Amino acid sequence: MVVPFTVALYTLAEARAINPAQKNRSRAFILKEVMSLKTITFSMTTPLIDEYRKKASFDVNTLRNIIDGEEFVEAKPQEDFAKALAAIDALETFDQGTAAxxxxxxxxxxxxxxxxxxxxxxxxxxxxxxxxxxxxxxxxxxxxxxxxxxxxxxxxxxxxxxxxxxxxxxxxxxxxxxxxxxxxxxxxxxxxxxxxxxxxxxxxxxxxxxxxxxxxxxxxxxxxxxxxxxxxxxxxxxxxxxxxxxxxxxxxxxxxxxxxxxxxxxxxFKSQSEKQSVTLGTLSVGRMGIIMKGANACILATTIALRYSVARQEMPVFEYPLQQYRLIPYLCGGFIIKIFQKRFQNHFVEYMWRVMSGEKSEELAEMSKEIHALSAAAKPVATWMGIEALGEARRACGGHGFLTCSRLNDLRESFDPSQTYEGENNMILQQSSNIIFAKLKEPHTRTPMGTMNYLLDTPKQFSGFSNCIVEDVLSAYKYLIRHLVKTSMRDYEKLKTTGKDSFTIRNEIQVHRAHTLSIAYGEHAIIQWGLEFVRDIAEQKSKQVMQRVLSLYSLFVLDKHLATLYISGYCSGPEFGDGIRSSLRLTCASLAPDAIGLVDVLAPPDFILGSSLGAEDGRAYDRLMEVFLKHENESPPFQKDLANFLAQRSNNNSKL
Amino acid sequence: MVVPFTVALYTLAEARAINPAQKNRSRAFILKEVMSLKTITFSMTTPLIDEYRKKASFDVNTLRNIIDGEEFVEAKPQEDFAKALAAIDALETFDQGTAAxxxxxxxxxxxxxxxxxxxxxxxxxxxxxxxxxxxxxxxxxxxxxxxxxxxxxxxxxxxxxxxxxxxxxxxxxxxxxxxxxxxxxxxxxxxxxxxxxxxxxxxxxxxxxxxxxxxxxxxxxxxxxxxxxxxxxxxxxxxxxxxxxxxxxxxxxxxxxxxxxxxxxxxxFKSQSEKQSVTLGTLSVGRMGIIMKGANACILATTIALRYSVARQEMPVFEYPLQQYRLIPYLCGGFIIKIFQKRFQNHFVEYMWRVMSGEKSEELAEMSKEIHALSAAAKPVATWMGIEALGEARRACGGHGFLTCSRLNDLRESFDPSQTYEGENNMILQQSSNIIFAKLKEPHTRTPMGTMNYLLDTPKQFSGFSNCIVEDVLSAYKYLIRHLVKTSMRDYEKLKTTGKDSFTIRNEIQVHRAHTLSIAYGEHAIIQWGLEFVRDIAEQKSKQVMQRVLSLYSLFVLDKHLATLYISGYCSGPEFGDGIRSSLRLTCASLAPDAIGLVDVLAPPDFILGSSLGAEDGRAYDRLMEVFLKHENESPPFQKDLANFLAQRSNNNSKL
Incomplete structure (x- = not known):
């Protein structure tokens, strides 16, 4: 695995010369360092971030092993494979261009x-x-x-x-x-x-x-x-x-x-569609990786902004509830999307293996469609959240977040095209809803990965909160999805009577209907799989904090559909909306003491993170000063010209 | 005015050398061209964009004069001043750094x-x-x-x-x-x-x-x-x-x-606050300009993306309703924020003139507070919309929008800090709500600019749409604002009983309450002044199209508060929400034939716009090819090394 890696890096030095900001990241540097991952040790130098570290209700290393999966801990024979995976992971967060x-x-x-x-x-x-x-x-x-x-x-x-x-x-x-x-x-x-x-x-x-x-x-x-x-x-x-x-x-x-x-x-090939399904695998493999980019964007954004938020000694900005509210949901997004992507990737690898081995079953054809629908929904959901997270993180760091040394704008630029390649987000959302509509014409909607099983159920209106907010959120999603299916199909039938072709009609039912349907379908699957992951965590402290992480993600994404839920008739009066929003605020506040610990679970080491504001030791201001001092009392050539220009103006004016 | 301009431009050539993308924009070029503004002539070369131009229901030049104001048309004696203003305007859209x-x-x-x-x-x-x-x-x-x-x-x-x-x-x-x-x-x-x-x-x-x-x-x-x-x-x-x-x-x-x-x-000075109010003017002047940056961002974003959307000969992407829905509301935002900012600036100039002339009246003190509250609310509303517009425009242009030659990412970077300087958006929103809370303790809420007059009224619940959707939106806003005032104050009083200090309490009532209140207050004022501007337009075709522009802006910003309106009890059942959203879609569709004409009203000339995708002649693909062909069959030095590397690997492997 190390060898093709070299080819990918071959022209890095030259490519980097185009962008002066990256000059200091040389090829040798990456090759030397990139294999030494997952050996994070905390240097306990600055009191404040370490104070926040101590507040965490769970053990960072335990939770990291739970999220990363067992292979890193137990699977000794596959150590090389694990190292290679870690290298790719690192390269993705270090420089997506080289990774690409x-x-x-x-x-x-x-x-x-x-x-x-x-x-x-x-x-x-x-x-x-x-x-x-x-x-x-x-x-x-x-x-x-x-x-x-x-x-x-x-x-x-x-x-x-x-x-x-x-x-x-x-x-x-x-x-x-x-x-x-x-x-x-x-x-x-x-x-x-x-x-x-x-x-x-x-x-x-x-x-x-x-x-x-x-x-x-x-x-x-x-x-x-x-x-x-x-x-x-x-x-x-x-x-x-x-x-x-x-x-x-x-x-x-x-x-x-x-x-x-x-x-x-x-x-x-017996049909055009059979030929296409062979090509499908090649085209879909990219989307898997891009879903992870959404998680990575959330992780990098919140690592930098949350660590910077506790850097100021007197009254850290982290203490403002609004600052917590702006950042912690995206940190939770990083966790939940990462968990979802790992499971989805396992399904995909299984699918590809069965295709390669020549299997031609009904179930495999179903799985092909489901993978297509789910990746076409999850990729937009994940990448939009990642881009949002980077924007919010930059703003939450104030002016200093705008300096190149924060890396936040650079990251936003670098993640930006993830919304477009391997299918522009809005275009592929339409593919997702098309597959859902086709599925609804079949006698049942059971699917190999189970993400559509509920589509024909008749969900109930809101009648009060249970003792599991994530289950409540999933119930609301099921009602929402049913409502969006109905309104999309109602308007589809209505437009059909006007004699328009199906291509035009499918385009005309996107806004507020089919488009939202695909998003909701993707979010529901992400939450559902998150719930199943958290249920299986054995270690209690990790489980408890992950329950709140999942709750906050679920509430945060559902909040954007509140108006549609009211319109759909799922709820009326203030109870549901107020309940969701106060749960949002309370869950966010309850995660505040755990935030820095959660960052440590997912954050890459400093040389990969590459941010003056987000370093692990929390010494953001010292690192800013290191940057500032590099430019002390500079004297660029044009200064002389400027001095002459000003002197000349002064002379001219005194002559008048 | 030309002279200080020179100083500002003095180091431009050197500064630009840091960023290779800007190399071709030399100082001489700007100085020569920047004074020749507002002399747009359309070269009718490409059929498709001109087909779209013909669809406009109004006259572009008439509407431009209405938006730009009379001074450009009639005020001959102030022609130099008008030219200077145009130069600053142009510089702002050409290069904010130089303008700054x-x-x-x-x-x-x-x-x-x-x-x-x-x-x-x-x-x-x-x-x-x-x-x-x-x-x-x-x-x-x-x-x-x-x-x-x-x-x-x-x-x-x-x-x-x-x-x-x-x-x-x-x-x-x-x-x-x-x-x-x-x-x-x-x-x-x-x-x-x-x-x-x-x-x-x-x-x-x-x-x-x-x-x-x-x-x-x-x-x-x-x-x-x-x-x-x-x-x-x-x-x-x-x-x-x-x-x-x-x-x-x-x-x-x-x-x-x-x-x-x-x-x-x-x-x-008799008091600390009197001293502060002298400094206030100096600190507030910047915010006026930044509100205009929000309008400029909307205008530049939609000019590029909408013109590119009609560039493709067979089935232009503009024809997709979702594409229209993604862009046209931001175009309307550019109009309405620009109109608002011009009126606000006139008020501000009047205020400053009265302060400078030594007036010390109760009314002036009131005006000082109102200017502060309104600028602290309108600056976030305007700049957030501008940044959103640039992000959406980049995505709506697909992959080609990501090329530097589209200028869209460059613009987003350049506008990004407008959210932070002269007061970080979230921080200053708090100043706005603080002034509103203080105002509510007074016997009446009449203010010099009239933006708070309604604060003590008891607004009615929704009982059906009138024949003016903008009035309906304003009614909803009044109810929303009253609701947010109540919930903020209720929670303020509740937290006070816990013994927390007022600084902490004010921070704790931001999310979903005071923060949203300030945003709603700003949006209400922008819509209100927009309504008054449109009412005064005499020319009927311009008036009609501007009514729809204002409607779409109003519906678009209100839509984000729909959930809160349901929670507040303003409405129940589907009627209001469905009504707002179907009006949104219909108004957007009704503006589609006018969109390219509306772009022409506000767009700067091509050399200022600087985008391969957004040129006035609509020949985006030809311009892209010009960029591509510059890089045809390049042979960078590392190619030789790479060839050697590959040959060596091949030799080594054949020896094995």
Whole structure:
């Protein structure tokens, strides 16, 4: 695992040169340090943060082991795998750009060749694993982001070869990471033309640069897309334009289909949708990682802002209830989304394993749809919360949060595109509700992961709080989801009578209805799985604090649906709304003594966190001064010019 | 006005060198172009955006004149002033950093000397106006941002001079723009010590650098605070530490107070609060400008995103109702906040004029409080909406919105600190509710600007919609505000019985109560003044479209309070909530044909907008390609190393 890592890091030093803020983070530094994770020791130097540490009602190391899972503690034989996972985790929080370059080469490009290709691509696969080539993944085109079937690049059979061509500006491949300067090979999606007709979208693995000169091959133009903010500036997001570029027939990734030397198209797929479901896995793997980005954003944001909030000796800003209210819910979000993502990833790995092993069951088809619906809902929910958390953390740190040395704005820039790649959040929410609507037409809604089981139940109106607020929140969600299903479908039927097509109608029922439905479906699943996780915690103190963490997350996300719950008829009068909000305030206040301890559970070590405000020792002001003193009494060249300018003005005026 | 402008721009070229993204915006370029504003002509080249332009129900130029006000059309004698205002406006949308440097020298430093000083500061004032010196304003200290009375820098009388001293790290002056490398003079706030005791916070104007060498004077250390994102990186936000620095007695800005050569403190102020109210004006002037930043952020965000939304020839994303819903409310926000800010600024100028002319009436004291309450509420409301707009616009442009050439992330970074400076938004909201609570103890709540007149009325519950949705929204706000006043005060009294001090109690009633109250108070005033502005529009087509613009803004901001309205008992059942939300969707849809025309009313010219996606001609894809083609077939030096690395790996593996 260490070897492909090196390739991903290869151009880091150069890429970083573009962004002066990152200059000091050198490749050697990462390689040396990144393997020494999870060995956090607290240096008890500053009284105040340590005072807050002592307030925690639980043991930090115990809870960390519960959240990280057993493998880190007991699974000795897999220690290398665990180390590698920790390295990827660390790289994600340290620099998402480098993480992406590694992931795009080894996982996205590599996985595509592995899962869409056959034996004849074994040599390409070996070269990928041995880092003899650098791969990139070309799907998106300039004017088609989220609709894969509309791609316009063509690969036309001609005299025993494929001819790749870009018919217009809008069909130029773009956003492919690693492409601009480094990639030697690419997985390319194109419309396959042979036997005089288009056979649909297919994937190919082609060489794009000469291995010695690194110049693009004939018929290929490649370039960078220009500057981007944050970590992504060094990712080499490139564009590629084909002008009748020729490649051999074996470049077709031919699992389930092929083109013979005579140009005959053959396929073992029974339907278009069966072909698509093979591609699905390759496209969905990214979303799993992005859900974790939402958790990471919450964790980094609140680590920095909460530690800074206790840095001031007299009356730390942490003591203001509003400051707690602004930050602690996002800390809870970091925990609950992380817990959800780990379970979801396990399901996904199981699913992929069954697909790879050739299983073709009804249940697996169901699972494919459920994974699609859930990832399309959870990715927006997680990433929006992460971006919100980073914005709120910056504001909660006041002006000092705006300094680059706080890393908060840098983090927001770096996490920002997570809302867009692998499916723009609002677009994929629509996919989620479409799957739910289709499911509702079936006789039952039981699903392999159980996230839709309740869809046909008739939920009850609010009649008072139970002794478990999370169960109360889940009940409200079930009613809300039922209400949104009903209003979406009512308006769908109403619009159908006007003669509009289903594409238009689905777009017209998004606002306040199908869009909210998908969000609520995702949040319900996250809370449900959180509840099941917390129930299974054996150690009592960890369990108790995690119950409150889950409660606060649940109340915080439900609060945004309160108005719709009133409109739906779930509740009336002040009881429910007041009850939810006072629980919110009380749970938040009850977690205040645990907040710094909870931060310690999830926070990366200081050199990964890279924030002057958020260091573990709580000495934010000393670290700020270190930054300030670097710039003491500077004398840039223009000062002389300015002095001359002012003197000249003064002379001119005295002459008048 | 052109002259101080030059000083502000003086170091721009150097400052820009820090940020490569800005390199191409040279000083000469700005100076040449910035005066040629408001001469927009449309080049009718691309069909699609022009198709959308034709859909507008109103005349763009007529509406622009209505929004900009008569002075630009009729006031020929003030043409220079109008040009200067336009230049500042343009500079604000072009580069807030440069605008800030100009403003800090001429307006903040200059105004402080003018309004807090006396005749003996006339020469300093002349030098400021003639740009013979460069000024900065030093109030904030490292560990004290928003609480001015807690400042710790001291100015102690000693042998006929003041000795300035920084007692500890937390008392170092910071965030002073222009200070790091350029400022020769500074207005400094310090605790004045003489006659053996502290006389409270006073202001001084002192020289900080040698005019020839530009080195800090003895006993002064100055430095930059380090890198910041966006436009603010070139602002020279500096820190200053005093080590027994000596300055003459005349440096005290001595309006209403003085220290004699013998060290005797004399004052004509009758009370501490009278002294504070003199300083108030200087501190409040900034907030006016920041409210406009909120409007500018909305305008720039929606100009870029809406024009890009109609760029794609087949099925522009603008046609999706969700896309319209994500953007058009913020466009309306730009209009309504701009209208509000102009009226508020007129009130403020009148107030300042009366203060300067020595008026000391009951009404003026009332106006001072109302200005404070309203600016403390409107600044958060405006800037939060602006930041939201920029985030939503970036997302609505998909991946291409993330490219630096879209300018959207850059704008978000540049507007981000508006939420913090001149009072952190959440902190100043508390000031607003405190003034409201105090007002409620008086026999009536009539105020000079009329924004609190309704506070003691007993508003009615919802009983059905009228034929004016804006009036309906205002009625709901009145009920909401009354409810929030009641719950805040109820909880205040409850907490008082527990023996807590009023500072703590005021903090504990913020979440869901006093905090929301201030926001609602600000939004109500913005809508009310919007309504009065729209009522006065004579031209019918402009009036009709502006009625819908105001409706959409009003519905959009009220929607966020729907849950609280249900909890308050204002409404029950689905009617009100469903009514508000369906009006929201319908009004938004009704504005869709006008959206591109409305953008044209407020959008700055292309060279100021500086976005590849948002250009007036709608040719976003062509402009993107211009950026892409700059990077075609680049061959950075590391490519050779990478080729060698890959070849070596290949050789090693073939040897095995």
């Amino acid at each position: 370059r590694y992931f795009l080469h080894a996982n996205v490009f590599g996985s595509a060749v592995r899962s869409l290709g056959t034996d004849r691509h074994a040599e390409t696969l070996r070269q990928t694993e041995q880092n003899e080539i650098v791969g990139c993944f070309c799907l998106t085109e300039v004017s088609h982001g989220s609709n894969t079937q509309k791609m316009q690049t063509t690969a036309t059979f001609d005299k025993g070869e494929f001819v790749f061509h870009t018919p217009n500006i809008g069909a130029i491949k773009c956003w492919a990471g690693n492409l601009s300067h480094s990639a030697t090979h690419a997985v390319v999606f194109a419309q396959l033309h042979t036997e005089g007709r288009c056979q649909g979208l297919h994937s190919f693995v082609i060489q794009v640069r000469d291995m010695k000169t690194m110049k693009p091959l004939p018929g290929i133009a490649i370039g960078d897309m220009g500057e981007k903010p944050g970590d992504w500036n060094g990712v080499e997001n490139g564009w590629m334009k084909f002008d009748h570029h020729r490649a051999p027939l074996w470049t077709l990734l031919n699992k389930g289909c092929d083109v013979t030397p005579e140009g005959k198209y053959v396929t073992s | 440097r100009y403003f800090l020298h001429a307006n903040v430093f200059g105004s402080a000397v003018r309004s807090l000083g006396t005749d003996r500061h006339a020469e300093t004032l002349r030098q400021t106006e003639q740009n013979e010196i460069v000024g900065c304003f030093c109030l904030t200290e490292v560990s004290h941002g928003s609480n001015t009375q807690k400042m710790q820098t001291t100015a102690t009388f000693d042998k006929g001079e003041f000795v300035f001293h920084t007692p500890n790290i937390g008392a170092i002056k910071c965030w002073a723009g222009n200070l790091s490398h350029s400022a020769t003079h500074a207005v400094v706030f310090a605790q004045l010590h003489t006659e053996g005791r502290c006389q409270g916070l006073h202001s001084f104007v002192i020289q900080v650098r040698d005019m020839k060498t530009m080195k800090p004077l003895p006993g002064i250390a100055i430095g930059d605070m380090g890198e910041k994102p966006g436009d603010w990186n070139g602002v020279e936000n500096g820190w200053m530490k005093f080590d027994h620095h000596r300055a003459p007695l005349w440096t005290l800005l001595n309006k209403g107070c003085d220290v004699t050569p013998e060290g005797k403190y004399v004052t004509s």
